[in-house]
Amino acid sequence: MEHERIESDRQGPGRPRSEEAHTAILTASIDLIRDVGYDAVTMEGIAARAGVGKATVYRRWKSREALVVEAIGRIVAAVPDPDTGSTRGDLLALMTATLRMYEDPASAALLSGLVAAMARSAPIADAVRTGFVGIREEAVRRVLRRGMARGDLRQDVDLELALHLLHGPMFYRFLITGGPVDAALATDCVDTVLRTFAPDGSAGEHSADGGRG
């Protein structure tokens, strides 16, 4: 998440960085994204709105993307670790959390910007993969492993394929088709995974219709 965040954890010499300024900058960033849109957000504008010098912004984040990543990270960072008793319930809970990210305009704007940044910058891509995406993927893996242990799924589930089947379609719809990223799509993806990796003797237990109708 802090992919380009300039770290300074240890308390070295010198005046410590102001947490006030930090917060003011992040708040200003979010406000500006919401007010004028991601493209119109400038470092100069953020500094001015936050009542902060430009150098204070650059001291903490090397780029606008890095800053916005952290800003929005404050909103969408929480990823649940659901335990509803059924694999289907757990997966739906995770997907619903992800849905909320797509549905919130600010988060969606950030996500678009992140993808644009990832397309051109390997470091940003890595950071987003490990920080932003990684924790969501790990949550999915946890649920799937629990499902295998529980017997809801086959023992040889291809975790990576399942992951792609769950996240890929929503991502594609969000970025490419521009259609609604809604509960129906999420449910379809979950049921597709459940059917694909259903235990041998129970094919059809979760029918595609069962999840929607």
Place this chain on the structure above:
Amino acid sequence: MEHERIESDRQGPGRPRSEEAHTAILTASIDLIRDVGYDAVTMEGIAARAGVGKATVYRRWKSREALVVEAIGRIVAAVPDPDTGSTRGDLLALMTATLRMYEDPASAALLSGLVAAMARSAPIADAVRTGFVGIREEAVRRVLRRGMARGDLRQDVDLELALHLLHGPMFYRFLITGGPVDAALATDCVDTVLRTFAPDGSAGEHSADGGRG
């Protein structure tokens, strides 16, 4: 596609517009998107690379977006309309064509640039959707409808879901996880779709293993 293109079809008085200049500008745009990415493309840079005055660019397109939209239209590559006899063969043929796009470094760079552009510009997003993506999706729909007619698939296939299950995972891997977009993934997706929408009496006809081993 020509959403913001400034038209001038009628042959008024004075020197007619140079078709050379037109082409040079579009070519320069595509080259620059490939080389430096959409964000780093500037009108100034396009004009310079095309050996053209800035006013000449603005005279024809009123924004960078409008220009890029038209440039994209020029590179909508031909998409095959395979008829191998089986739905699985047809889908694999389509996916293989798409694969080649991801695998070719130049195409991949362009694709990244397009996504970045889409993320920042609704008109570009629309243009890419209807032009670039649309023809690929239509090819998939044709194959799926033929499969339904042929009896390879259920009669009530959710075309949109199928489409997302086919393209989403590859797209996600390409942009987000950065992993290999290869035949294995393509085959898994095809088989997932075939199983999900298999006719009622023939579940398991195409096993996931069968498509890979």
Place this chain on the structure above:
Amino acid sequence: MEHERIESDRQGPGRPRSEEAHTAILTASIDLIRDVGYDAVTMEGIAARAGVGKATVYRRWKSREALVVEAIGRIVAAVPDPDTGSTRGDLLALMTATLRMYEDPASAALLSGLVAAMARSAPIADAVRTGFVGIREEAVRRVLRRGMARGDLRQDVDLELALHLLHGPMFYRFLITGGPVDAALATDCVDTVLRTFAPDGSAGEHSADGGRG
């Protein structure tokens, strides 16, 4: 004088440079030097005061120094070439003209600014020497040569020494002691020069008292 001026005499293609902008920039520069002093003059301030973009300033002058040098050139006031019939009268006329420069608050402020600029910039110093000071010195030399020809002065007058004796004390008082730069001082300097370089047989013709009492 145009030491760092960026030349563009030939009329190439493209929009010609605006003479309006040029004048506005120079005027703004002079005004600002007068108002806030050389050190406090900034390119940003000049551009703002002139109602001009910064790039327009930098397109014409590479540096603040280069700009100020040309601005100075514009204010090289006319220097009289008096011919009162006597060397003493001519010198007093020249010194009175110089006096007016010291006495006028605006000119004095500008002069201070120039000296400050000269102390920090060799190119500016050169420009002031040749453009501002030079013509005044040449006027003094003309009068002295005429005095030598007329027989008011010795034939071997050390022109440079005379020049320093005339201008040095007033300059010193203006900048260093801060005392009044008045007619009394000017007259004393003139008479000192006349006595120092009086023809051999006429020492004391112009007594120091004679010029004041």
Place this chain on the structure above:
Amino acid sequence: MEHERIESDRQGPGRPRSEEAHTAILTASIDLIRDVGYDAVTMEGIAARAGVGKATVYRRWKSREALVVEAIGRIVAAVPDPDTGSTRGDLLALMTATLRMYEDPASAALLSGLVAAMARSAPIADAVRTGFVGIREEAVRRVLRRGMARGDLRQDVDLELALHLLHGPMFYRFLITGGPVDAALATDCVDTVLRTFAPDGSAGEHSADGGRG
């Protein structure tokens, strides 16, 4: 000389100021003037070169000028009080001491900077007048008064005019014409003063040629 020096003579409670830091700052200042020139000297650079915090510099001097004045004061402070037996010898001794100041590059750079500072700051101007200039002027007055008592000069010497005739020309040459401030000029000035204020019966005792040839 310590015009803006911040005093702290009394030994209050708390840690006393480090004489090491003091010396390091002054040394760093002189080194930097010599190395990069007065213009390029920054408080930040001085502190860094001295291995000292910026606050330590500002605690002692409130401006760059104040600091540099003291720094160079350590070199050029001494003014002789010559007694060679003749007024001419005494004046030449004083002027030679002043000459050395103009000839030393570091001192000359400081002098330029001081004039620039004086041109804009009354407090600095006053401080330089009373400190830097004052002690030199007082030395000249002492010598002239001794000359009057001795009978080398008239009893009604205009001390201020004499002072201006001695220092003005050198100062003018240094700042304005940029020519050499050398012994020849100094001697000419001294002899001009001696002739101007020679006792009534002894005009020409010190001819201009006598002082040079």
Place this chain on the structure above:
DNA sequence: TCCTAAGCGAGACGGTACGTCCAGTCTTCGT
């Protein structure tokens, strides 16, 4: 032997100006 006060190096703070780049518009000349 602690306490208090002021010093210390370090470096972050809100700012200002730098010199560059590009946006989008506006002239000029030559074709």
Place this chain on the structure above:
DNA sequence: ACGAAGACTGGACGTACCGTCTCGCTTAGGA
């Protein structure tokens, strides 16, 4: 009336210093 060339105003970029303000840490004198 087009073309290219390039100047125009405007404004964001990322950097360097400004002079001030904390930090944690000495380093003294007085309690």
